[in-house]
Amino acid sequence: MRKAAVLLLFLCGLILTAGDRFWEKAETVQRGTLLRRIERTDPRLMKICMMRIDLTQPGLTFTATPRDADWGKPMPDYPALTIATDRVKTRDFMLAERAAGKNMIVAANSAPWEPWVRPFNHRYGNPLGIMILDGELITDRKPTGAEFVVWKNGKIDITDTIAPEDYSKVKVAAGGFALIMLKGEILPGGRYEKPLMPRIAYGLSRDRKYMYIITVDGRQPEWSLGATGRELAEMLKEAGAYDAINMDGGGSATLCYWDRQKKEPVTVTHQPKNVERNVGANLGIYLK
Numbered sequence: 001m002r003k004a005a006v007l008l009l010f011l012c013g014l015i016l017t018a019g020d021r022f023w024e025k026a027e028t029v030q031r032g033t034l035l036r037r038i039e040r041t042d043p044r045l046m047k048i049c050m051m052r053i054d055l056t057q058p059g060l061t062f063t064a065t066p067r068d069a070d071w072g073k074p075m076p077d078y079p080a081l082t083i084a085t086d087r088v089k090t091r092d093f094m095l096a097e098r099a100a101g102k103n104m105i106v107a108a109n110s111a112p113w114e115p116w117v118r119p120f121n122h123r124y125g126n127p128l129g130i131m132i133l134d135g136e137l138i139t140d141r142k143p144t145g146a147e148f149v150v151w152k153n154g155k156i157d158i159t160d161t162i163a164p165e166d167y168s169k170v171k172v173a174a175g176g177f178a179l180i181m182l183k184g185e186i187l188p189g190g191r192y193e194k195p196l197m198p199r200i201a202y203g204l205s206r207d208r209k210y211m212y213i214i215t216v217d218g219r220q221p222e223w224s225l226g227a228t229g230r231e232l233a234e235m236l237k238e239a240g241a242y243d244a245i246n247m248d249g250g251g252s253a254t255l256c257y258w259d260r261q262k263k264e265p266v267t268v269t270h271q272p273k274n275v276e277r278n279v280g281a282n283l284g285i286y287l288k
Helices: 002-022 090-099 164-169 229-239
Strands: 027-030 033-040 046-054 060-064 078-082 104-109 124-127 129-133 136-141 147-151 156-159 170-175 178-182 199-204 210-216 243-246 255-259 264-267 282-287
Touching (some): 027 255, 046 229, 046 255, 060 129, 090 104, 090 255, 090 264, 090 282, 124 136, 156 243, 164 170, 199 229, 210 229, 229 243
Antiparallel strands (some): 027 033, 033 046, 060 282, 104 255, 104 282, 129 136, 129 170, 147 156, 147 170, 178 243, 199 210, 199 243, 255 264
16 A cells, blocks of 8 residues: 555656646746747647746736626627627737736736627627626626636636526636636537637646646748647646636737836737737736
8 A cells, every 4th residue: 555655656746747847948927927939840830839827826816808888788880799898909908907006917818709700890899608807797608618717715717617606706707619628638629629720728737726828829821820729738738737728719819928127018929910909808817
């Protein structure tokens, strides 16, 4: 029995060491936040950015895109939908939150939204899935099948849905297109498993000590061709994730961190024509 226990501890140590090795080549971009940039040519050209945030840092908390002031009214440029959020660039979301006094260190786009029809420049968004900020419901568009949740008690999770009676207990919730890894098992990309494209996904370690955000640039033949949802899950698992959710990719995929020296947001994703999109939902991480 004692030998078995020692062997188990040894194997656990190997797993942790393997995860640590992945991050040996990463740079520290904020306290408790690592960023690793990877370039691959097999199976195709891919530019990958992987971020790991230590969730145990004192004062770390989450925020997200709030309700718009005209929440619930018909969209003036798309009356078939009601206003839920104002579409803004992820870096502008970070700048606005910092101007309001929040020491935001990381920002990323989150839930997909509608309308997404020509001319693609509608002012407002109506995010898919369940979106909540500080217990206030922003959208409830079921079925969801994939949710990133930060509870008011501090627990963070990736799950398939949230019960309506628990909405008031939620600090932040954002829906994704699909769960791509659950309890260490890689899953199909669901209805979001489209051809190669830019991607963004969130992951959590088994002990919930770390959050991972991965982006893969795409649709740029001389730069990066994109990835599948399964490939995202495989890379997140290699980095140490146990559960993962595929968020709103394509031209919306954006990841920023606050550069303390330059005192400005740095966007690590590379967009075609270097133009960042106004998105309908953003996630922010800040230190109190």
